Amino acid sequence: MSRPGRDDSPDRLYMLTGGRSRADSAHRFDLVTLVVAECAPSPGMQSEHAAILRMCDRPAAVVEVAAELRLPVNITKILLSDLLTAGRVSARHPRAAALPDPQILEQVLVGLRNL
Numbered sequence: 651m652s653r654p655g656r657d658d659s660p661d662r663l664y665m666l667t668g669g670r671s672r673a674d675s676a677h678r679f680d681l682v683t684l685v686v687a688e689c690a691p692s693p694g695m696q697s698e699h700a701a702i703l704r705m706c707d708r709p710a711a712v713v714e715v716a717a718e719l720r721l722p723v724n725i726t727k728i729l730l731s732d733l734l735t736a737g738r739v740s741a742r743h744p745r746a747a748a749l750p751d752p753q754i755l756e757q758v759l760v761g762l763r764n765l
């Protein structure tokens with residue numbers, strides 16, 4: 651059994667994705683989307699899918715998963731899309747920090763100028 655990501659030949663990548671070049675359009679993954687496994691790998695599962703489930707027992711960003719698998723990000727997104735469709739992973743985008751109220755920032759600026 652080969653380790654995921656060892657052979658990045660076009661033939662292997664084609665086989666991993668079943669010939670698809672894009673993830674399911676219903677699933678939008680970007681580099682910082684956090685992925686969490688919802689189950690353990692099962693016997694007979696594609697080795698890359700099993701590796702993703704093992705590494706995502708804690709939240710991991712798509713870019714981290716791709717780097718660990720040593721696969722191109724677009725290929726990783728297709729594999730993640732398969733797992734998401736099967737209900738084996740969940741995905742969410744990290745929340746951006748809320749920006750402070752512009753009026754408060756203006757007050758701070760005025761206060762700093764008065765120093």
